[in-house]
Amino acid sequence: MGEHAGTDVVGAGFTRFSEEHAQGQLLPRIVDVALARADEFVVADPGTRLTGAGLLQRAALVREAVLAHHRADDRDPQEVPVAVLRGHDAGAVAAVVGVVASGHPVVVLDPTTPAVRLRHYVDAAGATLVVSDAERRATAAEVAGTVVDPDSHVGAGDLSDHLAAASALLTRTAAPDDVAVIVYTSGSTGKPKGVACDHRSILHDTWVNSEATGAYPAGSVVAHLLPMAFSAGTTPTLAGLLAGSRLELFDPRRRSVTELPAFLREVGADVLLASPAILRGVVTTLGPQGRLTGLGTVTMAGETVHGAELSAVRRAVGPDCVLRNRYGSTETWLMTEYAISGDDEAPEGATPVGWAVPGARLQVELEDGTLADTGTGRVVLTSRWLGGRYWKNPEKTAEVFADNPDGSRTFRTSDVGTLGPDGCLRLLGRSDHSVKIRGLLVEPGEIDALLFAQPDVREALVVGRPNPRTGRTGLVAYVVPEGSRPQASAVRAVVRENLPSHMVPEHVVFLDALPRTERGKLDRSQLPEPPRSSAPYEVPRSSWEEVVHEQFCAVLELEGISIFDDFFELGGDSLAAEALVSRIESLGADGVNTTGGTSIVAAAPTVASFAVAVRSQTRSARPTLVPLRTEGEGRPLFLVAGAGGAALALRTLAQRLVPGFPVLGLQANGLENRALPDWSVERMARRHVATVREQQPQGPYRLAGHSLGGLIALEMAHQLRRAGQEVELLAVLDSFPPNPALVPVPQYPGLQAKAKEALSLALTGIKAHPGLGHYVRFFRQGNFLQRRYTTDVYPGRTLVVVAADDVDASARRQWEPHLSGSFDIVPVPGEHMSILRDPRVDAVAEQLSREMTGERLEVRSPSEELAGH
Missing domain, CATH: 1.10.1200.10 (ACP-like)
Structure with missing residues (x-):
């Protein structure tokens, strides 16, 4: 990242971002950088890579769609926000730019939030239009009256020329204090609270991030994992475009963190933006010897980071990587940073959040209301770049913002901290009752309001409590029932149905009455501690x-x-x-x-004791056969599990299929019994065919398989046909075709690691491995065999289901050269594993059910789908 130091010009077309840029507006700078990088990738996700020219074209289409909707509206665009509901993808970035270019403030909605909650945001903002995509169109329609999908018009009109697109984006001139983005947080009364962020504050925050702190200057490749609906995700999204970084988007809510190390290597990331929770998951996945190579900066924010955790991350990234523990808010953007690198020692206990960033001054408000430069109290920030205010709520704004005679503004946070003589800040907690859960701010009053509305609840109070076992803050709901006591699970279910998952209480404590003081006020100090487990935390081992x-x-x-x-x-x-x-x-x-x-x-x-208690010692004669559904008189469906997968993982799918026939699962020999594994797809298929014919001696047969199981089912179909048997159906569920060139090859940091992996592979099913390592070995063995399997073209009826949102979806669609009979290749929403679980499994079950009953769905091409809209 230091290659650009000492010069004001980056590449051939734009200057380095400076503090003076903060006096302007967003679009001219974004357009300048995009034009200079017209042929370079500026933002990418696993399915889409946009050059600077592509970003301009996509953004201009969004702008055109927004203006077309509001053309008859004579109101000032600044008074009419526009929402964006998309995934964590390049299209969302283009949509944000396009809406800002239209002059309307943009409200980014989180696609994982329930629609009823999103509607609150949209109504509070006063938006009537949502920019969305095909996958989220139905949800968007529940949220707002009008939905536009600019993706369906990509390449339309003269905006297919990126120079014309750039010109269109610059048509409207914005003032530095115009509102560009509105970010919504929770409200203590149950109503959402929006922070209006102007151009000036966003531009200054970009300078702070890209140049003043050096976290991701021009030329950086930024692995961006933070949701764009929150301020922590909005910041890098806009800053990357403004500073000239390349944004590589990775959605940890749809992809496993186990994929992150390979993703970072693949995209060449030198900057990683992630929450402490994600980093903990990555470190656990890597193990004590694992490394994340190539990173120059890792930033983390949103929750307390302890010294031991920081040391574990440092071991993983190496001494040349700078770790930045940060503190900020939606109202202020980035406020402080605590950076360690090289030989710096990680602090003991909670890591400080550090020193004020350039352009900001930190103080604490003491108990008597005076401001001090050292001491303990409510954290207060002053800056001439502070532009935030609460959307359409001047009273709330006046409570925490103040304008100063010198032109600066002051913001009183809700955090309590200690400011040392050296200016270093340590956070202690919050002055109000808000808490941070998984790095996200939660106002428990919103959960209180929801529970109060339930007919079987007389009173409810939700608070945050630290878990002594993990040190993490969790939510505890204290509930006074109205009449008979409900189940704790029912209380949680109500919250889960209406609010995001991080707002679901971990504990529910039932009381006869909430404790109160002699004056009748709630006495939180008298709330009992919830029952706690003193047992160590352990994940399932089998x-x-x-x-x-x-x-x-x-x-x-x-x-x-x-x-x-x-x-x-x-x-x-x-x-x-x-x-x-x-x-x-x-x-x-x-x-x-x-x-x-x-x-x-x-x-x-x-879980550990119950799993043993209900499992008898009787051994099955066919440990590879697992009944998933026994009801029904029709011909059974044989469902083959993927590499390293137990057949029981397919039970949800089996239960969702149309009734009338049994569903029998098949899994690898040795996976859950003491036996040597089979070392080819053909041998696996041969074993399963013998099992199948024991259950059903004569055809026609119905076969299906997920992942590697799809290839095994294909080989079973070949073997049964060669034996003179009829195969009525072969269903392939998100499997690579039998073309080794399409299957990803694992990457190893060196020959030693490759040799170690080969030895581990050879010991599959032979040498015991603790915990889930046994299943991981079978998974790797299955992938090894998958890369070595080829076969003849299959002439029978075939259904191919592809997880449309998976990074490997394109390769898994390429079955046509391998099929000569009747076939359909059907995309379904979801990723490789999520299509087996709620809520995605229903689409797979519907497709498979129609095949089983002979009522096949009409399958249309993607272009026909768009035309249908």
Whole structure:
């Protein structure tokens, strides 16, 4: 990143970003940089890569669509925001630029938030138009009266010329204090609160990020993981375009963090922007010896980072990478930074948030209301670049913003901190009752308002409490029932249906009354501590424990519980115990005995103990066969699991299929029994064919498989046909075709790592491996075999289902050269694994059900889909 130091000119067409740029407006600078990089990639996601010219064209189409909708509106565009509802993708970046160019403030909506919640944002902003895409069109229609999808008009009109597009984007001149972006946060009364951010403050924040701190100057390749709907994601999105960085978008809410190291290498990222929670996941995935190479900067913000965590990240990135712990807010953008590099030691305990960035002054408000440059109190920031205000809420603005005689502004945060003599700030908590959950600000009053509205709740109070086991803050709901006590899981379910997942309480405590002072005010100090587990945190160690863990989480309406957590301490009761036993019994898994009912839960209340208690010692004669659904008299569907996958992982799909026939799962030999694995797709298929013919001696057969299982099912179909049997259906669920050139090859940092991997692979099924490592070995072995399998063109009826949002979707669509019979290649929403889980699994089940009943859906090409809109 230091290659540009000492010069004001970057490349051949734009100057380095300076503090003087903050006196202007966003669009001229964005257009200048994009024109200078017309043939270079400026923003990319796994499916789309936009050059500077492409960004200008896409943004101009969005601008044209927005203006066309508002052409008859004589109001000032500044008074009429426009919403954007898309994924974490290049199209969303272009949409933001296009809306800003129209003169309307942009409100970016988070696609993972329930529609009822998004409608609050749109209504509060006064927006009537949402810019969206085909995947989110239905949700967008619930949110606003008008939806436009500029993607369906890419290349239309004279805007296909990027110079004409640039000219169109610059048609309207904005003032530095015009509102460019409105970012919504929670409101303590249950109503959303919007922060209006002007051009000047955004431009100055860009200078602070790109040049003043050196985090991502021109020429950087920025791996951007932060949701654009939040201020932490808005900042790098706009700053990258303004400063001349390349944005590489990775959505950790749709892709596993296990994919991140390979993604960083693939795109050549030298800057990583992520939350501490994501970094913890990456470090865990890498293990103590794993490394993230090539990074020059890692920034983190949004929650407390402890010294031990910082040290673990440093080990992973190496001494040449600068780690930046940051603190900011939607009202102020970036306020402070604490950077360590080289031989700097990580601090003990909570890491400070550091020193004020250039252009900002930090103080603390003491108990007597005076401001001090050192001490402990409410954190206060003063800057001449501070432009934020609350949208259409001057009273709220006046409570926390103040204009000073010298032209600067002051903002009183809700955070309490200690400001040392050297100017370094340490945060202690919040002055109000807001809390940070997974790095996101939560106003518990909004959850209170939702629970109060429930007929079986008389009173409710939600607070944040640190978990002594993990140190993380979690939400606890104290509920006074109206009449009979509801289940804790039902309380959580109400929140989950109406609010984002990070706002779902971890604990629900039922009280006869909320504690109050003698004056009748709530006395938070008297709230009892929720029941806590003293057990260590542990993830499932086997496929069966994973299945049981999934049922515990579903019944309790919780995520991420330890296999040693007590069912009843987590809020379970007798009704929830009955539901758990019923769910386990309905699995129909081989060797499971639920005789004893809820008494089993009482005696074995953890995932680990319950998994053992309900599993008999009886061994199946066919450990590779797993009944997923036993009801029905029709011909069964045989469903083959993917590499390293237990067949029970396909149960949700099996249960969603049209009734009338059994569904039998097939999994790898040795995966859940003591046996050597098969070392070719052909041998796997041969074993499964023998099992299939034991269950159904004669055809016609129905075969399906997910991932590697699709190739195994294909080979089974070939073998059955060669044996003179009829195969009625082959369904391939998001599998690579039998063309090794299309299958990604794993990358290794060196020969030693490659040799180590080869040895581990050779020991698959032979040498015991603790925890999930056993399944990981089978997964890698399956991928190894997949890259070596080819076969003849298949002449039978075939359904190919492709996860349209997966990074490998393009390769997985290329089945046509391998099929000579009747076939359909059908895209469904979701990614490789998410299409097997709610809510994405329903689309797969619908396609497969229609094949099984002979009522095939009419499949249209993507161009026909767009024309239909």
